[in-house]
Amino acid sequence: MAKGIFITGTDTGVGKSIASATIALLLRRQGHKVGVMKPVTSGCLERDGKRISEDAELMAFGAGIELTPDCTPYLLMAPLAPSISAEKEGVRIDFGVIKEAYQRLAAEFDYLIVEGAGGLMVPLAGGLLMSDLAQHLGLPIAVVARPNLGTVNHTLLTTFSARNLGLVVKGVIVNRYPEEPDEVSAYAPHLISSLSGALLLGTFPEVAGEDDRARVSAVADRLEREPETAIMLREMFG
Template sequence: MTISQHCRSLLITGVDTAVGKTRITRALWSYARRYRPQERWGIFKPLQSGTAVEIGDGDYYCQTLPLEQTAAEVCPLSFAAPLAPPIAAELEQRPIDLGPVWQTYRQLQERFDYLLVEGIGGLGSPITWEWTVADLAAAWKLPIVLVATVRLGAIAQIVANIALARQSKLEIRGLILNCVTLCSDTDIAQWTPSEFLSRFTQVPVLGVLPWGQHSNEQLAQMIAEWPLELLWR
């Protein structure tokens, strides 16, 4: 299997579920539209679960961003239960066939200059009975950016996921910290100190996204000063 050589892909993965991968993906796409309009950017979520309790990511991205994609092209495989995909698929008595997922990925690679691939759950989350997100990233040769929440205990999660990434021989382009609740500067400095994390893990911390509801333009402006060139080297 081969993919287009001109398209650059990046996996936005997390240390856990509900850490803000979708928010970070939306921010990166909005930044690209605002500051790099000459390039074509797409979004891809290989598979998802939990559509019975919340809007699917394909529909969410199409509703919040002016994408040149359908919801099915953003996310070709969905399951209803908010569980790990192999368990959700078993409840529906459906197999997880990654063939059509790979085919959609290849098609998007041909259409776009850059493709933001959002992971499922954390880097160690299972996507089939045999594969984790880390295995998928390794098979597709995807560099990653790791998203973590600002909270007590985050450092241990970050260190563990970076260890998993390195065990899987993944290229880690950076770490992004996301506030899923209101965080003070003191909270950020004590729970997820950027300088300490960068030195301890040898992974650059690109920035901290503050808590709150923000427009696409606001998200783009917030991350405009980050060293995003590290993601596309």
């Protein structure tokens, strides 16, 4: 059975896919069989008449695998809160369907990286939120956060809510950490880890790159050189 992690974020666009794909790539480079899952995509693409999740494709690039339908059970067109995207298509997101897909993947891989959509309080179906899905899958979470002003508030709101809902918080990844941090970014990781009680799993650097695949490779290359990275992976999956 795979060791799984649910990658959430303090918001949409904070770098969950980059972080998820980077973690997948780091584990793959260690020789592990890594599976990926994006249970719900809102804002998918259409290619050759097929719906595609770019987030899942990026994670699959990191993991070095081909996507199967189990990796992306719900591919919704509208880039909105998933409950609304689903409603527009007359679809109801069924946690049972997602769990069955998760379990099939978990039986196949050593590690399974699951990316949410948006943050933890994003609505999926009726009153059910992304946090409920993480709970239903029995997965601990890692929170991806920004390094700039406002991140302390957003990160503490996320970790406190997660714990109140009974989720296990493995820690926080501060993503897009600048090469030359200003005062805000210099204080943010310490403020977050000391006040949230959550572990600072890592700071992922802001990198240049032609596209997201190049960015994932660049982040992984940088992290691979740091001794803390092995500790991060151990804490995340231990």
